[in-house]
Amino acid sequence: MSRITLSNLAHSYLANPTSDADYALKEMDHVWQDGGAYALLGASGCGKTTLLNIISGLVRPSQGRVLFGDRDVTDAATTERNIAQVFQFPVVYDTMTVRDNLAFPLRNRGMDAAYIAKRVGQIAQMIGMEDILNRKAQGLTADAKQKISLGRGMVREDVNAILFDEPLTVIDPHMKWELRTQLKDLHREFGHTMIYVTHDQTEALTFAQKVVVMHEGRVVQMGTPEELFETPAHTFVGYFIGSPGMNLLNAEISGSEALLGGVSVPLGAAYGQTTGRTQIGIRPDYVTISDQGLPVTVKRVEDVGRHRIVRAEFQGQPLNAILPEGMTIPSDPRVAFAAGKINVYANDWRVAPPENGRGA
Amino acid sequence: MEKTQNNKAWFLVLPVLVLVAFSAILPLMTVVNYAFNDTFGNNEFFWAGLDWFEDQITSDRLHDALGRQILFSLIILAIEVPLGIFIALNMPKSGFWASFCLVLMALPLLIPFNVVGTIWQIFGRVDIGLLGHTLAALGIDYNYTNDPLDAWITVVIMDVWHWTSLVALLCYAGLQSIPQAYYQAAKIDQATRWSVFRYIELPKMKGVLLIAVLLRFMDSFMIYTEPFVLTGGGPGNSTTFLSIDLAKMATGQFDLGPAAAFSIMYFLVILLISWVFYTAMTNLDREENR
Known part of the structure; x- marks a missing residue:
């Protein structure tokens, strides 16, 4: 050995x-x-x-x-x-x-x-x-x-x-x-x-x-x-691990905020300058559906027994969320992302937040 | 589901039956006719019963030819099968040299039998043949027209030259069908070259090897053209195999009755030995599957 x-x-x-x-x-x-x-x-x-x-x-x-x-x-x-x-x-x-x-x-x-x-x-x-x-x-x-x-x-x-x-x-x-x-x-x-x-x-x-x-x-x-x-180091890991895989949304990073087509999402940490294509990644498990947050369009709901998977769209990009049992989808669905669970990707590779160097 | 029973379907076999009748059964019946009758020409036949068969079974001439025939088949099988396997194992598996070797190996198989005989007849001549002359120059006393042993060696080498390719090509096909994973697993298991042959290659080649042995046995047992052209059955009767003897009897001496009886027995012997071979080898297979 x-x-x-x-x-x-x-x-x-x-x-x-x-x-x-x-x-x-x-x-x-x-x-x-x-x-x-x-x-x-x-x-x-x-x-x-x-x-x-x-x-x-x-x-x-x-x-x-x-x-x-x-x-x-x-x-x-x-x-x-x-x-x-x-x-x-x-x-x-x-x-x-x-x-x-x-x-x-x-x-x-x-x-x-x-x-x-x-x-x-x-x-x-x-x-x-x-x-x-x-x-x-x-x-x-x-x-x-x-x-x-x-x-x-x-x-x-x-x-x-x-x-x-x-x-x-x-x-x-x-x-x-x-x-x-x-x-x-x-x-x-x-x-x-x-x-x-x-x-x-x-x-x-x-x-x-x-x-x-x-x-x-x-x-x-x-x-x-x-x-x-x-903390998937690459968008592929985010997509490949987990069912369904990680949500990836095109975003502009500006300090501790991500701009998603005009809507601002707090990242919980300040990032430096990023180059190339930037995206944020969030697990469906950390996406909650309620009547507050970013407006989404629900396309389909899959019941997998223990919970339901909501297939939605945000600004034309697919966004999945896990809906725990007993919860309902409001008539004007909006999503919120759990704090500190958002990862930032530049050209598919994860950008580590500068102060708390988790993972990567 | 209920199967449809319609015996009229048998009529569909009729064309084949007619064809086989004309090409095989009728000519064979002529032989049977000669075997049980005596004739002096003019299409007159006299019933001879089993006389010709008795005559042939007790004939020393047939016993000698049969002995030579069996010895010949055994010798060439003992050489061609291991040699064919050895060549197949060492042939390149892919690329240009694989195709090159395949073509090279196929060449002897494409040469007409009497041409093979002629090639070796000239090749072995002491006065002008490359082989014979070289041997003579080296001081070796070689003459296939005089010495029975030299004649035998020449006939055997000729057959090996002509037919080993068949065994090699069949084995090669068998080897090519072995998935790469088997060789990889053997490497992982630290198997020796011999173990790889014994436990992977040989078992996978068994099917084609059975066919190769059967084909080579049947072909060698009825060999005629090549030794006839090379030695004409001589010196003396030393390379007179069954077919050559049969041809001498039938067309040389016009002993049609004995020759016909001989033919039928010859045919039955080949059929019997082939059947024994086949059964023995497939039984071996079944036993292993138990």
Whole structure:
């Protein structure tokens, strides 16, 4: 086990990348602390899998270094890195039994038979396959095969890290919860560094201590689920985390006020000069609908059970609000934003308020 | 849902039946006719019962040819299958060189059989052939027209040259269908090259390999043109395989009765061995799926 450092890393699948757009991963410096449970969150095609494959050595980065602890492993083959990775779709060795599948990584490392038997037993119990250990892996259902893949990923105790590439895609919803809980238990017990790739925010937020959000080949923010929710560093994070995502309204910033087409909204802190396109971001959860504040037009109301989502428009820009149970929408609806919950964005990146340097 | 029963639909099969009758069944019946009768020309036939069959089953000449045939098929299978797999494993997977190798590998398969025989017949000649002459110059006593062992080696190498491509191309197709994730998982699991072959590549190639073995067995078991052009079955009878023997009997000696009986048994033997092969290999598959 060791800290994983990505230094000055970038990757392009083209031989001679010319523009920024040719890079699947834009230049980044990133440290994965030893023993951390990370979720790597982002839309499809944002470079999550590429990043994972670079860590495991399946892909060699076109620039930069990968370090395990202090050891430079950029040119080391996957087998030398002693790393576990579980893929999106199940990979099992068809001709082997379930038991041999689970034992395979240990046998390749030359562990002794008694230890292998004990360890395979533990893993089989964890994934609930003790009773079919002697069956051929061929012909099992997709989620049984994926459980075997997960088991093979977890069977080595001495790995440097375990990487999960959307491993629960093919698994039944109820089984997902169970397996995710087991992964967390496993993390608590053995303290492996775990990186869990997903595009499902619930999965990311429930699994990880730290969530890393990627967008278009960049790491846009790393933080606790709370940080991602309260102070998204990039408009993408605001939009991607939360349901519905953060409201973004074009605004002019003038000191401690935002001007929304002539209407002034207090920001709770004085901002300096901003350049480029400026927006303010406010979570629907912090928008209250009453008969006071900014006038909005209500387009649609969605009842999601616990609360209602009000889809409204303010000056032609969409604005969503959460309406708690029991509340009604007044005939002349107006919205107010909770104090201190407004974030300011210039060209999509968050501008930190100068005096109380929260987050960012 | 109630299925519609209409036996008239069988008439739709009729055209195929007529076609097959003319192209296969009727000619085969002629052979059957010769096998059970004796004829002296003039379209006169005399019932011979199973005499020709008895005659052939007890014939030393047929036993020898059958022995040579089985030995030949086993040798070329033992060489071509592993060699084909080995070549397929080492062929480039994509890009220009992949296409180049595919074309190169396909070339021997495109050459007409008698041309293959002629190529090797000239290639092996001690006086003007590149191979024969080079061997002679190196002081190796090689002459496929005189020495039975040299003749066998030449016939086997010729067949390997001609047909290994088929096995290689089939295996290559099987290998190309393996998703990249399997190789990645094997790397993650720190599998050795041998394990990757044994547990990923071989199982995924099994289907095409079964077809390759079947095709190569059937083709080699009825091989005729190439050794006939190369050695004419000689020296002596040392490379006279079943087909060559059959042709000698039927068109050389005009022993139509024995040749017909021979043909029918020959056909049945190929059918039987192919069936055994196929059943054995598919059963193996089923056992693994248990």
